[in-house]
Amino acid sequence: MPTSTVENYIKQIYLEEQRHEGKPVAMGKLAAALKVFPGTATTMIKSLAEANLVDYESRVGVRLTRSGQKLALHVLRRHRVIELFLVKVLDMNWSEVHEEAENLEHVISDEVLARMEKHLGYPTVDPHGDPIPTPKGEVEERELVNLTECAAESDVRIGRVLDQEATFLLFLERNGLEPGNTVKVLHKDAVGQTLSLGLGRGKTATLSLTVAEKIEVERLDA
Ligand SMILES: [Zn+2]
The missing domain is CATH 1.10.10.10 (Winged helix-like DNA-binding domain superfamily/Winged helix DNA-binding domain)
Known part of the structure; x- marks a missing residue:
């Protein structure tokens, strides 16, 4: 091993x-x-x-190489299942599970991993929206675009966050920007380098483009 x-x-x-x-x-x-x-x-x-x-x-x-890829996907699979398990079953916050998973991913057995997955109902994404590779090493690719590429007035669903730093995740959580939530792009200010979002119920949030770049979304407009 x-x-x-x-x-x-x-x-x-x-x-x-x-x-x-x-x-x-x-x-x-x-x-x-x-x-x-x-x-x-x-x-x-x-x-x-x-x-x-x-x-x-x-x-x-x-x-x-092919065998390197296989190993990488196996490690990521363990990492992502563990993160989801810590959030869903042990009620940990999504901002604190990455560090835990960094350690646990190297030690859990295939047997424990299989039971965690079963308990979770064979999930396909982790709490940060990252895909969970299948046991065969297949990764389901979703059609996600960077939030900064979305035009004003478009409705989007948060799909994935590209930074797992705790303070960043807590910031997203405070603003209701966790994966699965829907928001509307209101305005992109190229000069001020900001993007404003409608969060529903009249609430809005303004993000710097640097922060917005770390969020991938699913377009909801046809
Ligand atoms: Zn992680």
């Missing part, structure tokens, strides 16, 4: 590839994301390449 360090590297490469449409991940970026020295990351990547989990080309970057 791979160590938690191996799993963290593989998971991070997967997430970076997702963010940048499958382009090779630069070593500097990977090291920064994992908070390790570039030299440490390079040593690790070379041994992951030997284990056939990644393809590595110096100066270009690193990419997951």
Whole structure:
């Protein structure tokens, strides 16, 4: 069984590839994301390449192989099921479960994972709107767009949040911007770099575009 360090590297490469449409991940970026020295990351990547989990080309970057992808999806599956379980069953707040899941994802058995999933009714998304890969490693892709791309007057449903930092999630929660909620884009101010949203019952919220960029939505207008 791979160590938690191996799993963290593989998971991070997967997430970076997702963010940048499958382009090779630069070593500097990977090291920064994992908070390790570039030299440490390079040593690790070379041994992951030997284990056939990644393809590595110096100066270009690193990419997951098929077996690397399989491992990444397995770790993400554990992570996301655990997060949902902590929220739904143990009543934890969605802002505090990511850190817990970071640890638990490396230790729970397939048996416990299967029982958690069954208990939750075989869910497809976690509390942050991230898809839960199936046991076969399939990921259901939904049609989501960035909130900043939505025109004024459009009705949208919050689909996914791209930052799991606790203060950010609490901010969203205070404003009713959790996944599943519907809002209306009222106005986008390119000069002031803000976006205002109608939250229903006459309530509104104004977000900076930097915050709005971390939210993906489903368009509800035909
Ligand atoms: Zn998480």
